[in-house]
Amino acid sequence: MTELAKQYEPKEAQAKWFSFWEERGYFDANPPSQQADPAHPKKPHTIMIPLPNVTGALHMGHALNGTLQDLLTRWRRMQGYEALWMPGTDHAGIATQAVVERRMLEEEKLTRHDVGREALVERIWKWKDKFEERIISQQKMLGASCDWRRVRFTLDDVCSRAVRRTFFKFFSDGLIYRGKRLVNWDTYLQTAVADDEVTHEDVAGHFWTFNYPIVIQDAADREGEAPAEPSSVQPALIAATARQEPRPPDGWQPTGERISFSTTRPETMLGDTAVCVHPTDERYTHLVGKHVRIPLTGRVIPIIADALLVDKTLGTGCVKVTPAHDPNDYACYQRNKQIGVINILNPDGTLNEHGGQYAGLTMFAARERVVADMQSLGHFEKVEDRTIPLMHSDRSKTPIEPYLSDQWFVKMDTLAEAAMQAVRDGKVKFFPSRYTTSYMDWLGEKRDWCISRQLWWGHRIPVWKKTFLRPADETDEQKKVVMDALRIALDDGCHLDTSHRELDSGETEMLCLVCIDDGRPDLESRFEEQGFKRDEDVLDTWFSSALWPHATLGWPNSTENPPTISRSETELNPAVEAADFKGVPVSPFALAMIPESVARKLNILPVSLDTDGLTIASIAIKEPEVSKFSHELGCKVKWMVASNEEIAAAIDRVYSSSPSPLSPQPSAKNQVLSYFYPGNVLVTSRDIITLWVARMVLTGLYNMGEVPFRHVCIHPKILDGFGQTMSKSKGNGVDPLDLIDKYGTDAVRFTIASFAGETQDVRLPVGYECPHCGNVIPQTLEHQKAVPGGGAKPRVKCAKCKQSAQYSSPWFEPDAGEPVARVVSERFEYGRNFCNKLWNAARFAMMNLEGYTPGEVRSSGGSPESSATSESSADPNRRAACSTSDLKLEDQWILSRLSHTSGEVTSMLGRYRFDEATRILRDFVWNEFCDWYLEMIKPRLRDDAMKPIAQRILVSVLDTIVRLLHPFAPFITEELWQRLNEIAPVRGLVAWPLSAEGTQATTSVMTAPWPDVPTSCQNRDLERRFERLQETIVAVRNVRALYSISPSTPIQLHIRCNAGIASEMHDVAAQFENLSKALLAAAGADVQPPTCSASFSLTDADVFVPLEGLIDRDAERARNTKEAERLRKGIESNEKKLQNEAFVAKAPPDVLQQTRDTLDNYKNQLASVEAIIKALE
């Protein structure tokens, strides 16, 4: 047994234990047939990770989210559940494609159209591989106990099948339709983006007022005839230049009257199809039904009345209507279809041919020309400044254009209703419950879900289409061709949908849409041979994430378990030679965290894990790979040449050990799906309740007939020090690895868990640590925003050492070789200090376990049979039973508190009150176990006769603390568990055994049972007596502090109290000496205060400390006078209450009694204090 270091070294523990757990398969969760005892399967516990995007690295939000899930998973695993935490990542359609496209443009000046669909997708896959590995390695550094064999990706084969089948089911059930809709068009990415993917920003803009001339048809020519309806598109009328006002169509003459309207987007007038007024607006009623001419195009459009679109009190009371480019106008069009729709926009955001002379211009350029031209034509009235809400794409950060296009939709009415009902029925519960509202409100709108995206990265829509032109006089031969084409559709694996449209020519256009099910490539080629073309669009990324809870478990495959990655697959590539490698020293922590797949790819070999007291381990690595390696792991490596012998030995060692492949598990049933579905709890943040949670419930019910999880735990968000949400665009993100590096994983996890209550979001002020002097420089908004301008990287200045340094920022990589001020946050010292306290408490315990013998403690009067075993008779300290009467006050007290604590922690975890659980544990360990129990047993540990029982209680309590803390701080607890196993492999007390199996400690704390300390250990009365002891000792310490009496100077104690208390005081007299160097000189009712003593009045006792020559009578009198004042105030307020008849009449009896008791206590204490004051005069 080596003595523990004085300080906990997180990196050593982290390096050792993660691979220890993973190699032994502790993270694996298996269906019953693969469990140790298939006849008595464990209960499943399932958590599906909220899949992170492969867009980039993890941030604090992920760290919080992951910590809580791992905590729950480890806790349930210890409780005996087969606990699955399913890992994986999301392809994140738009986000990822946008990142890759942007980078490609910046670095190679290439657009996606330059490289083509296939090449772009290939590039994105490479990006995905890189970030998926990085994300997984980050999660492992956090200690994530996911079943890593089951890691899924939303675009992998398993998930793809689920997507394909779901789409097919939706399609066959008529829940998917294709329609023209006004969508949010991202002109940069050239795709529709969902409402949820746009942000609203107020920007400075203008509000122009123009007018259109009223025109009527030439009365002379058209008398008595209804005016010809102008066709909606009249390109022929578009003039070559706006300087010359285009001629109106034949027969339309201006009346000289004009109608004024205001707009923030003048360029859209090119797509106007009407002018609209309020039906009750008397200023305009005479104009309704008449027409205006758009000066720039000459097009004639009607004046209509619509009560919903127009607010007659705003502006001129008249608005232009551009159905193709404004959501409200589009809604108006749907009520007034006769006005038609003109789309003036190309997908890239430039004007199309309907823009006439403005075609090819961007919307912004067109706006300037339109305003100028309207002005020169005399139709401009005025312009004013105004802030206008402008939608921006969350992905490309460019302005959104409302745009009319063909999209795919899912009908939401019945699906949403089922998802709402599940919550109403209590099948899904939110924690905290208030989040139910946002879920219900959003689903209640039942807005159809636009699922198509014009992207290349994603699940391609499995619909093939072909248009057939069917002449009005269709011949049999023609009909046969069509029917032959369709006949092949009569198959199980596909579903046909047709729609017809009459053309002006009299022909019928028949659009055939064929959706083909998963696993039918034969059908795909048959349709393609018939000239059917697959839809170009891909699905909204939320479509696949909505299926996550069942797709990852292998649905729709009902006959086989989903494939897992066998650990043997991650063996190194044997085609290597020693000469290829160089040794690189890294921390063993980093080494242990190298993802296996990276190790394989980069040919990394662990040369040595022996630390030899240094935090250095070596790996062998191919030289050209070093920079890549450094980048992949986000850690810095220094060169150190390992000897060839060392490397050769490492290669031998690695390759001579034969891999042990997991045997494949054929099964006629997908047990994984049936066993682990539905999940228990989803842990997520509130901003995706609608986008993701609601949709998972919906698809789970639709595909599985069962909700995907019972509980939804919504945790707070971590904000920066200024109360802003952390985001890339704000530059205020914090990399959890910076914090882990500085404080250790356990400290970060424990602190993070302490944030997770149910009330509100939490602020995390951070600073930069000066690399020169270690001083912390608080982060400012300027630091967050600073980006390198012209090459020079921004720097922080240290107020202490006056030097400056580059700092970690999401905006830039600091220059190589530069000292970097990393992000730190004092708040994590909470967790770090606690870990250190725990470490040292355990260190102390283990230093005092010399000669420990396992033993039993029975309740008083318990059967002594086990003490009759052969070995116990020889040595009374060995396996000897002792009864609770042999236990000291402090032993019984700590067991009582431990029972209370373990019960509370379990209860709080069940309610997802992580903050409360950490607080309870910290208070117990620090304020009770360390501050009182350990201090009180020190004398006994030095006494061979007293030692055995103290050691047994100490081991049991420490053992329980380690187990209770394991889900919060896995690494330190494993380290302590292993150390404890060396010195005390058998632990536990009979009254409360380690587990049903016995008292032998498990090989890992991960697999130890969750503590269930019997409530019979609790003793409220004893705790109260203990509190009196504590109070007295605190009072004595108080005296010492007041009179600056050094702790080594012995003092005397005279206690005036009743006989019962006096007897107790004598029982614990040794503790007065131990804890406060105070000798109990006298205790009893007749104790007289010694002259010149400092005095304290406690609830049931008066304490006197004789201080001959030390006492400052004035100070003592002042202090006691102050105390008397305080008591008088208390007496006054309580008397006032009791004099209040209404209070006496209405307050409940217990409150009344409590008030009376308090008053009595105050009065007694005041009497004592007054006596003390008198004695001082």
Add this chain to the structure above:
RNA sequence: GGACGAUUAGCUCAGUUGGUUAGAGCGCCACGUUGACAUCGUGGAGGUCACAAGUUCGAGUCUUGUAUCGUCCA
């Protein structure tokens, strides 16, 4: 514009069905280090519970309004 939440010590946050003198961590002040731990110990100072009205014997807690901040949805 709607919904939800927040406002408590210098900072970051707890505070249960209304009921003693409103708590914690950090920071601050004083004292202390041969003995598990200075990432420590002992003691202390520090709050009109955002504001206003109401309900109640009694309000940090319940109601209404105001202000400020945040998030989500329009």
